[in-house]
Amino acid sequence: MDQIVDAINAGASGEDLAALPIPAAYRAAHTLRSEQEMFADVPSNEKDPRQSIHVGDVPTPELAPDEVYVAIMASAINFNTVWTSIFEPVSTFGALDRLARQSEWSKRHAQDFHAFGSDAAGVVLRVGSAVRAWKPGDRVVVHCNYVDDQDDAAHDDAMMASNQLIWGYETNFGGLADLAVVRANQLMPKPAHLSWEEAACNALTNSTSYRMLLSPNSYQMKQGEAVLVWGASGGLGGYAVQYCLNGGVTPVAVVSSPEKVDLMHQMGVEHVIDRKAAGYQFWQEDGTQDPREWRRLGGDIRDLIGRDVDVVFEHPGRQTFGASVYVVKRGGSIVTCAATSGYMLEFDNRHLWMRLKRIIGSHFANYHEAWQANQLICDGKIQPILSAVHDLEHTGEAAWQMHQNLHEGKIGVLCLATEEGQGIDDPELRDAVGEDKITLFRRHGA
Numbered sequence: 001m002d003q004i005v006d007a008i009n010a011g012a013s014g015e016d017l018a019a020l021p022i023p024a025a026y027r028a029a030h031t032l033r034s035e036q037e038m039f040a041d042v043p044s045n046e047k048d049p050r051q052s053i054h055v056g057d058v059p060t061p062e063l064a065p066d067e068v069y070v071a072i073m074a075s076a077i078n079f080n081t082v083w084t085s086i087f088e089p090v091s092t093f094g095a096l097d098r099l100a101r102q103s104e105w106s107k108r109h110a111q112d113f114h115a116f117g118s119d120a121a122g123v124v125l126r127v128g129s130a131v132r133a134w135k136p137g138d139r140v141v142v143h144c145n146y147v148d149d150q151d152d153a154a155h156d157d158a159m160m161a162s163n164q165l166i167w168g169y170e171t172n173f174g175g176l177a178d179l180a181v182v183r184a185n186q187l188m189p190k191p192a193h194l195s196w197e198e199a200a201c202n203a204l205t206n207s208t209s210y211r212m213l214l215s216p217n218s219y220q221m222k223q224g225e226a227v228l229v230w231g232a233s234g235g236l237g238g239y240a241v242q243y244c245l246n247g248g249v250t251p252v253a254v255v256s257s258p259e260k261v262d263l264m265h266q267m268g269v270e271h272v273i274d275r276k277a278a279g280y281q282f283w284q285e286d287g288t289q290d291p292r293e294w295r296r297l298g299g300d301i302r303d304l305i306g307r308d309v310d311v312v313f314e315h316p317g318r319q320t321f322g323a324s325v326y327v328v329k330r331g332g333s334i335v336t337c338a339a340t341s342g343y344m345l346e347f348d349n350r351h352l353w354m355r356l357k358r359i360i361g362s363h364f365a366n367y368h369e370a371w372q373a374n375q376l377i378c379d380g381k382i383q384p385i386l387s388a389v390h391d392l393e394h395t396g397e398a399a400w401q402m403h404q405n406l407h408e409g410k411i412g413v414l415c416l417a418t419e420e421g422q423g424i425d426d427p428e429l430r431d432a433v434g435e436d437k438i439t440l441f442r443r444h445g446a
């Protein structure tokens with residue numbers, strides 16, 4: 001890969017890049033099929049990604065006609081990196097085996113290793129024979145929707161196809177590596193004013209938040225509304241609050257430390273709840289929920305904004321869902337895309353049906369939504385929320401930090417980029433957007 005990195009850094013043309021040999025093996029963060037039971041008796045929060053994530057060479061697969069090889073300059077940790085590495089809620093090797101049954105080409109995915117990672121920024125090296133929109137030398141970011149374009153449902157909304165998968169989580173050859181295999185319809189232009197690691201951290205969570213709050217396929221918030229954002233300084237929440245602020249919507253941000261409260265204020269969020277300081281105990285020791293605590297949260301929201309929220313941006317799941325259903329206004333919506341603290345949810349249905357509330361399920365984003373979300377990054381209207389950067393060799397450590405909720409925003413990973421700050425192609429645009437805005441999380445996390 002050294003030759004490829006030198007050529008990229010020297011500004012080689014697409015033709016020159018296309019002439020370089022693709023190595024037979026490449027460095028990738030991966031888990032091993034032989035270790036998928038290693039945490040069988042370990043409590044969830046003690047399962048340690050540093051033990052299960054390996055970084056080493058894996059064989060380069062052949063390229064299908066609709067795919068490209070991307071030289072990965074930087075990638076990012078997502079919560080699905082944590083799920084992959086602790087083999088919860090199920091081992092991802094099951095997904096790879098199911099994918100392998102779909103076609104001749106998809107057999108490549110069932111390996112004894114899983115090279116994972118669902119975000120990436122880099123340079124196209126080769127394109128398959130059916131690729132028409134991209135060429136070697138293109139600087140790209142990758143979104144993780146692995147579209148099933150042979151299901152009719154995909155042609156209304158790609159997230160509706162029955163075989164829709166998340167690249168680098170339910171497929172092999174993902175982004176936490178020096179090379180990745182990517183379908184052409186996952187590519188988007190790299191934001192020119194951002195470094196590789198700033199560009200790589202956005203696509204997964206930014207697109208998910210975009211669909212949850214702005215797409216007709218989910219909830220389309222309107223100026224004047226108020227949104228309760230759980231985990232507002234996290235990967236999803238850090239974009240959700242920006243969408244609220246951009247769109248004349250009032251975010252009520254929930255975080256868990258004075259430092260995170262300070263970060264929210266620096267972003268321009270006025271109404272912030274520190275859930276640790278408030279000490280909400282939605283669940284009691286006997287395993288039932290305490291409606292008085294839901295009411296206490298509702299009262300705190302009314303004290304802040306003088307009314308109930310129109311929408312709750314949900315992802316913590318079991319710990320918070322009962323409260324979320326209770327506090328949203330009569331006729332309001334709970335938009336959910338995850339359940340980090342447990343997916344068997346419990347809520348009092350009377351508050352849902354008698355107050356005419358709705359629960360909306362949302363999952364990643366289709367190509368068009370991901371593209372629109374990326375365009376906002378390219379235009380400098382939504383900022384990356386990168387707070388820390390590791391190198392690929394320390395992927396396990398980075399995943400551990402996220403698993404233990406020790407991070408803010410996104411954790412970036414340098415792959416072929418040798419140091420932070422490389423890859424900025426448009427310094428004038430960067431100046432116009434503002435260094436302070438672009439690096440707010442990084443400076444706060446440093």
Ligand code: NDP
Pocket residue numbers: 078079080204205208230231232233234235236237254255256257260275315316319320337338339340341362363364365402405409
């Ligand atoms: P992060 O860990 O970056 O952020 C989540 C935030 O949620 C944390 O920072 C924490 O903030 C808060 N949180 C965690 N546990 C609880 C709890 N028990 N009660 C209240 N708040 C809690 O993760 P992401 O935002 O990237 O992802 C969140 C979830 O969404 C994950 O489960 C992930 O797998 C899923 N996801 C789903 C997607 C989809 O397409 N369906 C896409 C992206 C993510 P604080 O401690 O400050 O309150």
